[in-house]
Amino acid sequence: MVKAGKEINVAILGATGRVGQELIKILEQRNFPVKEFRPLASARSKDTTVTFNGKPYVVQEPSEQAFAGIDLVLASAGAEISEHLAPLAVKQGACVIDNSNAFRMDPNVPLVVPEVNGEALHSHKGIVANPNCTTAQLVAALKPIHDAAGLTRVIVSSYQSVSGAGKEAMDELEAQTRALMNGGDYPPQVFQRQIAFNLIPHIDKFLPNGYTKEEMKVVQETQKILGLPNLPVTCTAVRVPILISHSEAVLVELERPLSPQQAREALASSPIVEVWDDPEKGIYPTPIEAAGEDPVYVGRIRHDTSSSNGLHMWVVADNLRIGAALNAVRIAEYMLEHDLLKTPVSA
Amino acid sequence: MVKAGKEINVAILGATGRVGQELIKILEQRNFPVKEFRPLASARSKDTTVTFNGKPYVVQEPSEQAFAGIDLVLASAGAEISEHLAPLAVKQGACVIDNSNAFRMDPNVPLVVPEVNGEALHSHKGIVANPNCTTAQLVAALKPIHDAAGLTRVIVSSYQSVSGAGKEAMDELEAQTRALMNGGDYPPQVFQRQIAFNLIPHIDKFLPNGYTKEEMKVVQETQKILGLPNLPVTCTAVRVPILISHSEAVLVELERPLSPQQAREALASSPIVEVWDDPEKGIYPTPIEAAGEDPVYVGRIRHDTSSSNGLHMWVVADNLRIGAALNAVRIAEYMLEHDLLKTPVSA
Numbered sequence: 104m105v106k107a108g109k110e111i112n113v114a115i116l117g118a119t120g121r122v123g124q125e126l127i128k129i130l131e132q133r134n135f136p137v138k139e140f141r142p143l144a145s146a147r148s149k150d151t152t153v154t155f156n157g158k159p160y161v162v163q164e165p166s167e168q169a170f171a172g173i174d175l176v177l178a179s180a181g182a183e184i185s186e187h188l189a190p191l192a193v194k195q196g197a198c199v200i201d202n203s204n205a206f207r208m209d210p211n212v213p214l215v216v217p218e219v220n221g222e223a224l225h226s227h228k229g230i231v232a233n234p235n236c237t238t239a240q241l242v243a244a245l246k247p248i249h250d251a252a253g254l255t256r257v258i259v260s261s262y263q264s265v266s267g268a269g270k271e272a273m274d275e276l277e278a279q280t281r282a283l284m285n286g287g288d289y290p291p292q293v294f295q296r297q298i299a300f301n302l303i304p305h306i307d308k309f310l311p312n313g314y315t316k317e318e319m320k321v322v323q324e325t326q327k328i329l330g331l332p333n334l335p336v337t338c339t340a341v342r343v344p345i346l347i348s349h350s351e352a353v354l355v356e357l358e359r360p361l362s363p364q365q366a367r368e369a370l371a372s373s374p375i376v377e378v379w380d381d382p383e384k385g386i387y388p389t390p391i392e393a394a395g396e397d398p399v400y401v402g403r404i405r406h407d408t409s410s411s412n413g414l415h416m417w418v419v420a421d422n423l424r425i426g427a428a429l430n431a432v433r434i435a436e437y438m439l440e441h442d443l444l445k446t447p448v449s450a
Numbered sequence: 451m452v453k454a455g456k457e458i459n460v461a462i463l464g465a466t467g468r469v470g471q472e473l474i475k476i477l478e479q480r481n482f483p484v485k486e487f488r489p490l491a492s493a494r495s496k497d498t499t500v501t502f503n504g505k506p507y508v509v510q511e512p513s514e515q516a517f518a519g520i521d522l523v524l525a526s527a528g529a530e531i532s533e534h535l536a537p538l539a540v541k542q543g544a545c546v547i548d549n550s551n552a553f554r555m556d557p558n559v560p561l562v563v564p565e566v567n568g569e570a571l572h573s574h575k576g577i578v579a580n581p582n583c584t585t586a587q588l589v590a591a592l593k594p595i596h597d598a599a600g601l602t603r604v605i606v607s608s609y610q611s612v613s614g615a616g617k618e619a620m621d622e623l624e625a626q627t628r629a630l631m632n633g634g635d636y637p638p639q640v641f642q643r644q645i646a647f648n649l650i651p652h653i654d655k656f657l658p659n660g661y662t663k664e665e666m667k668v669v670q671e672t673q674k675i676l677g678l679p680n681l682p683v684t685c686t687a688v689r690v691p692i693l694i695s696h697s698e699a700v701l702v703e704l705e706r707p708l709s710p711q712q713a714r715e716a717l718a719s720s721p722i723v724e725v726w727d728d729p730e731k732g733i734y735p736t737p738i739e740a741a742g743e744d745p746v747y748v749g750r751i752r753h754d755t756s757s758s759n760g761l762h763m764w765v766v767a768d769n770l771r772i773g774a775a776l777n778a779v780r781i782a783e784y785m786l787e788h789d790l791l792k793t794p795v796s797a
Contacts, residue, residue: 256756260607260699262649262688277631284628300692301738302609304699304750304764309729313710313752322755335756339699339764341609343690345647352607352651352686363660382656391648403651405660408669409603409682417651417686 110138111444114173114197116188117180118142118153118162121270122202125428126177127155133432136439143169145180170195174444177431178202193229198444200231200431207232207324214327216430217437218375219246224434224443231434236426237261237317237340237349238324243375243399243425244353244418249329251369252412253358259321259338262350263306264390267422268293273346280344294342303342315340348390349422357412363404366414370401375425380404388419399425457485458791461520461544463535464527465489465500465509468617469549472775473524474502480779483786490516492527517542521791524778525549540576545791547578547778554579554671561674563777564784565722566593571781571790578781583773584608584664584687584696585671590722590746590772591700591765596676598716599759600705606668606685609697610653611737614769615640620693627691641689650689662687695737696769704759710751713761717748722772727751735766746772 113130117123123144130137142153143165152159163169165184170176170192178185178192179202189199189206206212213223214232219242224231234242237259245254265272272293279299282289289299296303307316314322321338361369363380370376377398379388388400399420407413420426438444460477464470470491477484489500490512499506510516512531517523517539525532525539526549536546536553553559560570561579566589571578581589584606592601612619619640626646629636636646643650654663661669668685708716710727717723724745726735735747746767754760767773785791 258605258701258756260686262609262690280627281631284624284631295732296736297738301736302690302692302697303736304697304734305729305732312755313729313750314755315729337701337754337756337760337762339607339701339750339762341697341699343609343649344692345649350649350651350688352688354605354684354686382652382660382662385642385652387651389643389648389650391644403660403686407684408659408661409605409684413684415684415686 110136111174111439112139112141112172113137114141114143114170114176116143116165116176116178116184119144119148119151120179121266122179122423122427125423126179126431127153129424129428129432131156133436135432135435139172141169141173167191167195170197173197175200175435177435179427189230198227198229198231198438200233200434202233202427202431204235204320206230207234208327214324215434216242216328217433218373219243220328220330221437224438225441227443233427233431233434234324234328235317235320236267236422237263237321237351238328239426239430240349240399240418240420241321241351241353242325242328243373244370244401244416245325245329245355247369247373247376248355248357248361248366248414251365252361254329254331254334254355255358256356257325257334257336258354259336260352261338261340262343263340264345264347264349264422265298265342266347267306267349268342276344276346298342298344300344304339306340306342345390347394347421347423348419349426350390351418353416353418354407355414355416356410357414360412361414363406363414366404375399376401378402387417390419393419393421396421397424397429457483458521458786459486459488459519460484461488461490461517461523463490463512463523463525463531466491466495466498467526468613469526469770469774472770473526473778474500476771476775476779478503480783482779482782486519488516488520514538514542517544520544522547522782524782526774536577545574545576545578545785547580547781549580549774549778551582551667553577554581555674561671562781563589563675564780565720566590567675567677568784571785572788574790580774580778580781581671581675582664582667583614583769584610584668584698585675586773586777587696587746587765587767588668588698588700589672589675590720591717591748591763592672592676592702594716594720594723595702595704595708595713595761598712599708601676601678601681601702602705603682603703604672605701606683607699608685608687609690610687611692611694611696611769612645612689613694614696614773615689623691623693645689645691647691651686653687653689692737694741694768694770695766696773697737698765700763700765701754702761702763703757704761707759708761710753710761713751722746723748725749734764737766740766740768743768744771744776
């Protein structure tokens, strides 16, 4: 059992990946109290080393035994691997904070942005899910508005960077852009279409209802995190040719009137939101300004011209941080602080 | 007075500009019946030549006299120049089809997409306005849906290419992209921020209500063209780092239920819309596919998960064509066909 203040043994599952690397960086930056550090990755990465706090660590292949003695697993190796390994880690007494889609909608698994619904962590059964990147920044902006005036509907159009699709996707955007600018050609490999100087309204697979899985994740995860299972939410998710940061044009409808200024004040009270909203001075967030930063930035707040209690917001955040690694580490910090980093007896 | 079938004298105001050049190309492609061709442009372009149907023409400086004998002026030289010169051209007996913002909301000036509200042309008083590019493709998709099930609300998030901001904006995106890819720097000149690998939620000036002029153009012009002055419409307009074609995530609410399949059939009946909508086969429009093409492409049609009679659409079109030059020439064709190319006596 781990007590707050104690150092703990941490395994990173998927340590060589893009989010795994970001996890390591954030653990370092935030001085997370790591006693033993154990990087795990697939056979492909076996015997490579990763650096943590200036020291090299040999990457091990994950197995049930690899979790022995570990208190916390930060998992970012995809849904299939998490489905298989997370229960084994829990059996070994570890808590797992999972970045994949494997457990997010499982009613026994809390889906958490700590500043929004940290209380859900108190009933965890060993596994905690980290939301989809698009959802994480969205709920950060929605929660203060909901508390101030009651959400009755949420409409989202997303502008998502290629880093959401991984390192190869970033490489493809760069290489394809370079090829096209030099009069050459670069057929798509990661994406369904050319992404350089183009948009792709297709993220993850299509579902029978005509939505993509990405779009339905935003709908369902938002409802779950806000604890509003019947909140009407809808989304169009679009990939845009930028490297880092997701942006969202969000229209909310509210129970009670809320002025843009009241909304700004409500948002500013969140520890993870920064309001950048003074259009006359050219102040509003853009993706390059959010990249590498921790906050969820909100701007362009204004009354909806098409409803009585509607408000528009423009929500921008670094999808690799708030949307993945940073939120996972914040979950771990919350659990440590509230003495929740232990697998309950019932698990 | 010009009779249908007759050849007419045509002046292009702003002949050396980006839309002016596109106008000339489209007049050629569509075999528009031009008798005399007269390119006009500011003193800066005076004495340069432009080519029409393989023949060079010296560009003249515009003045009241420059319109003598002209039946039709296709104007694309900005609002200030149109405000000054269009009335002079009308005084000389010409009709003016104006691409600028100068007259769009003037109650005496029809604002027209011919396939949507061509009938408005029958009451023109010499000047006809071409809508904003974002609006033109939007109303092309909205009209068939309205006829089928009655619009009650329209919510638009736009993804607008840099060509909407002119030739210099396209050059800036290309030069800035090249500089950044080579580790260099390229401070913004045309745009408010870096546009390469970035998004800018700021098109045209900000208004006191927190919207940009571009966003309010979409609201007001859509209401005017559809003849629904009280239709609730709202918009967030965002510049994206692509060269040509505007895309729009459009959510419509309807009086009567309309299935996605019924919406596809209604849209397919429009002469200027093409439905590309078979997600399972990866069929949906993207900007590079629409660039250089005439239709307004619509895909991603699906029920709204947040309202009972709502439908989503993804609307993509070449902003230089349907949004400017092509629509202007189609207005001229309609006027020619209906014998409307004459300045009414009352003017």
